[in-house]
Amino acid sequence: MDAVFRALADPTRRQLLDSLHHRNGQTLNALCERTDMTRQAVTKHLAILEEANLITTVRNGREKEHYLNPVPINEIAERWIGKFERGRLTALSDLKKRLEREEP
Numbered sequence: 001m002d003a004v005f006r007a008l009a010d011p012t013r014r015q016l017l018d019s020l021h022h023r024n025g026q027t028l029n030a031l032c033e034r035t036d037m038t039r040q041a042v043t044k045h046l047a048i049l050e051e052a053n054l055i056t057t058v059r060n061g062r063e064k065e066h067y068l069n070p071v072p073i074n075e076i077a078e079r080w081i082g083k084f085e086r087g088r089l090t091a092l093s094d095l096k097k098r099l100e101r102e103e104p
Contacts (some may be wrong), residue, residue, distance in 0.1 A: 001076065003051060003052040003056065004073070004075075006052070007048050007049050007051075008054075008073075010048075012045055013049055016035075016049065016055075019031060024067050025070055027064065028043065028063070031046070035038070053071070054069055054073070098102070
């Protein structure tokens with residue numbers, strides 16, 4: 001999970017993930033078009049994202065297509081966000097049930 005946090009800490013890598021969220025399965029050339037970085041810099045960022053398992057690649061002929069892998073982000077949400085929100089959601093659910101019982 002540390003690799004995921006390190007990967008997400010960089011705004012450029014978050015921008016690459018946003019680009020893949022917008023249009024999944026992009027090649028390196030397509031991802032480079034959306035940034036002001038060199039191809040080599042984008043490649044380094046993609047390697048960090050792949051190492052953190054935030055993206056996967058599929059070879060298609062001579063090119064590699066990059067795909068977003070949302071599983072690590074979901075695991076963070078479940079571990080860090082979910083447990084802090086659980087109490088609020090339970091309270092809202094209980095309130096809803098009480099209010100529904102009071103209606104004529």
